Amino acid sequence: MATDSWAQAVDEQEAAAESIGSLQIRDKPEENGTVSIARDSNSGTAKSETEGETKPADEDDNEDKAAQSLLNKLIRNNLVNTTNQVEVLQKDPNSPLYSVKSFEELRLKPQLLQGVYAMGFNRPSKIQETALPMMLAEPPQNLIAQSQSGTGKTAAFVLAMLSHVDPNNKYPQCLCVSPTYELALQTGKVIEQMGKYYPEVKLVYAIRGNKLQRGMKLQEQIVIGTPGTMLDWCSKFKFIDPKKIRVFVLDEADVMIATQGHQDQSIRIQR
Numbered sequence: 001m002a003t004d005s006w007a008q009a010v011d012e013q014e015a016a017a018e019s020i021g022s023l024q025i026r027d028k029p030e031e032n033g034t035v036s037i038a039r040d041s042n043s044g045t046a047k048s049e050t051e052g053e054t055k056p057a058d059e060d061d062n063e064d065k066a067a068q069s070l071l072n073k074l075i076r077n078n079l080v081n082t083t084n085q086v087e088v089l090q091k092d093p094n095s096p097l098y099s100v101k102s103f104e105e106l107r108l109k110p111q112l113l114q115g116v117y118a119m120g121f122n123r124p125s126k127i128q129e130t131a132l133p134m135m136l137a138e139p140p141q142n143l144i145a146q147s148q149s150g151t152g153k154t155a156a157f158v159l160a161m162l163s164h165v166d167p168n169n170k171y172p173q174c175l176c177v178s179p180t181y182e183l184a185l186q187t188g189k190v191i192e193q194m195g196k197y198y199p200e201v202k203l204v205y206a207i208r209g210n211k212l213q214r215g216m217k218l219q220e221q222i223v224i225g226t227p228g229t230m231l232d233w234c235s236k237f238k239f240i241d242p243k244k245i246r247v248f249v250l251d252e253a254d255v256m257i258a259t260q261g262h263q264d265q266s267i268r269i270q271r
């Protein structure tokens with residue numbers, strides 16, 4: 001594919017993806033790469049969080065948005081297999097990836113700096129340059145971030161979560177809520193990649209199908225999951241002590257807020 005402009009290539013891919021129609025993702029999971037990737041990373045047990053339930057039309061729309069977002073991420077993963085063009089865009093003041101800062105200036109832990117470089121990131125994107133100083137501040141600051149798709153928001157909040165955990169404390173300290181099972185797995189993958197050189201920090205998925213014994217306490221410092229299961233783990237099963245949470249991430253907040261059930265659950269977890 002011609003990739004004179006990385007951003008243009010992303011737009012073209014996204015337009016093509018729209019014409020395929022996101023409904024295929026849910027209607028024919030066996031024919032879709034999206035679900036097979038989720039299966040790959042979860043021993044063939046991929047299943048939509050809300051599968052089998054009757055949902056209002058607006059929830060369907062929001063799920064379609066979440067599915068579209070997942071598709072964009074998967075497409076982009078293939079596009080960003082060379083960092084050269086990202087590098088060029090990061091030097092172009094008109095690009096949303098433009099940045100003057102370096103990761104060193106953010107004074108990341110050496111293990112995380114190593115993880116970031118191993119992912120091929122040479123410098124932060126614009127949103128990362130702007131948001132990371134706030135996200136890395138002690139104590140962490142509240143932040144609502146919005147930027148174009150594919151500009152590095154996920155990488156930013158993953159880095160913030162990894163920076164804030166204390167690996168010596170064996171209990172959950174960061175919660176990340178995603179609108180769908182598949183997006184939770186995708187974000188989890190980024191946490192695993194970025195935290196590759198920080199093995200003391202552990203991650204657990206609060207997703208349907210991950211059943212834990214009643215009465216147990218989690219040892220993992222980061223929990224990523226979908227709203228329903230996360231809420232159950234916090235309030236019904238008490239696997240997580242919400243008072244010990246230092247960082248709470250609401251991924252795809254627009255989708256979450258637009259979906260009534262997710263909105264209620266997210267607010268209850270946050271409280």
Ligand SMILES: Nc1ncnc2c1ncn2[C@@H]1O[C@H](COP(=O)(O)OP(=O)(O)OP(=O)(O)O)[C@@H](O)[C@H]1O
Nearest residue numbers: 080086121122123124125149150151152153154155
């Ligand atoms: N600083 C960086 N340098 C190079 N590549 C980066 C950088 N930050 C992120 N990327 C890569 O760019 C792609 C998009 O990043 P990311 O998924 O974090 O964007 P996003 O804004 O969360 O996207 P979306 O809006 O779809 O959720 C990913 O492949 C990621 O690995």
